[in-house]
Amino acid sequence: MITGYARVSTDEQATAAQLDALSSGGCERVFEERASGGRWDRPELHRMLDQIRQGDVVVVWKLDRLSRSLKDLLSIMEKIDAAGAGFRSLTEAIDTTTPAGRMMMQMVGVFAEFEREIIRERTHAGLARARKKGRYPGRKPKLSDDQRQEIRDMVRSGKRTEAEAARIFGVHRSTISRVMREALSDPIT
Structure with missing residues (x-):
């Protein structure tokens, strides 16, 4: 079965030109959607991907109708390939049912991997430069080194349980468990 996919980003845009091209391209069924190409949560796209079978061909008017992101485009292409289906873009003349079309998509994949x-x-x-300057990107630790040592001491001595230490320091119990695990793997504390 030749299946088409048409997409526009806004309600003001129309899919008429795409639908005409897909019809001329031999599409027996067309999934039509109004959603941004940068979004992954497009119900019609997922419905189409769920319904394609071995030997089917997915047709789009232009590659950017399928996705704006190269990463997402390649992911969609992998899903189409895994289903045993082919892919054709009418405007870019890409057709993965031919050896030249498969080569073209592999080249696109190589460039994406390079990127x-x-x-x-x-x-x-960038992270190495930041560390040299004494900056450590990411979330700030919830506990200082002194607090970590205090937690280790109170839990090891039996004065407090891990749950009690978590309440005292206002952190989740898993944070305390992590502090205690680190203490086991680091013998100098």
């Missing part, structure tokens, strides 16, 4: 690696490298470099 993720570059972002990861930049993130690690």
